[in-house]
Amino acid sequence: MTITDRFSGHESFVCRYGWLPKAYQAVSAEPDLLRDEERAMHQLGIGRNMVKSLQFWCEAMGILTFVSGQGHVPGPIGRKLLDPDHGWDPHLESLESLWLLHWRLCTGAALAAWSVVFGGARLVRFDRQRLIAALAERAAGAARPLAPSTLEQHASIFLQSYYQAERSGDDTSWCPLQDLLLVRAAKEEDGRVVFNTDLRAPVGLSLRVFAVALVEYVTSNSNGSSSVEFLHLLKGPNSPGVVFRLDEHQLRAFIENLADGVLNGALRFVDTSDTQSIVLDRARIDQHYLLKADKEASAHA
Structure with missing residues (x-):
């Protein structure tokens, strides 16, 4: 267990469809809204425990950031996606936005189940009891x-966030991350339901979202170096390859397309007989693909 691992806080609710844009717009107008549960319940149209859960998910996904003395301000992912004037997806309608939220939960929220499955431990095929056992192992040594x-x-919330066997058309209690189809399920002969998160084509993962993830990974894990080995990008803990469940060919295609496209001039893929790596010139990265700038802006909002 790391000192930051979290196993609770979601109040037994998954992040529901519609919560994030509604909360972002409401809190942008009233930064102290979530401090007043009664007012938040009335304004957002949800129950008391849901207010706490909504706050948890908004903070975990980077939609909102709590600033002492100010209340909540737009977070880096919130600004990137939901800003009414400049956001990529103000109504949270596209799959690419869900991929960015998934990236944030896996790499920036310190949620134990996400770390176990999509981070370093990388469970690929497991049943519910195996996931719980892996969480228990991760929690060993806690105070x-x-x-x-x-x-x-915690295991249930993770599974419900990514998988639901059946969903009616008018059901708004589901989590939009289910649309990524990252977790699939099958019943074994012994009756156990086994979940699978193996490699597959990431439908809806856009180049610009991958660019944000790649830049954040390199700047957070390169120890000041501008170069990162391709293998680390493919299989390293919390890397784009692991979090997005990419194979070698898919990852290479994303990198090459970025180098020829939105990160042209800033990203270079080095492929020689003895090494494969990328080189990132941070000074030439378009600000659209930097979350740090958004963090700084939100902190001074």
Whole structure:
């Protein structure tokens, strides 16, 4: 267990369809809204526990950031996606936005189940009990032992965030991350439901979202170097290859398309007989693909 691992806070609710844009617009107008549960319940049209859950997911996904003395301000992902004037997807209608939210949950939210499945541990095929056991292993050494019910609930929230067997057309309680189809399920002969997160084509993952993820990964994990080995991008903990479930050919195609496209002049793919790596010139990266600038802007909003 790392010191930042989180196993709770979601109040047993997944992030529901429609929550994020509604919360972003409401809190942008009233930064202290979530401090007043009664007012938030009335304005957002949700229950008390849902207010706490909504706040949890907005912070975990980078939609909102809490600033002491100010309340909540737009977070880096919120500004990137939901800004009414300059956001990529103000109504959160496209798959590319969900990929960016998925990236944030896996790399910036310190959620244990996301780390176990989509981060470094990388469970690929597992049933519910195997996931709970992996969470228990990750929680070992905590100052206070976690109750089995906490681990079970955290596992359930993770699975419900990405998979639902059946969904009616008018059901708004589902999590939009299910649309990414990252977690699939099949029933074994012994009756167990086994979940699978193996490699597959990432439908809807756009070049600009991949660019944001790649730039953030390189700037966060290169220790000041401008060069990162291709293998680290493919299989390193919390890397684009692991988080987006890419194979070698898919990852290479994304990198080459970025080098020829939106990161032209800033990104170079080096492929020689003894090394494969990328070189990133940070000074030449378009600001559209930097989350750091958004963080700084939101902190001074």
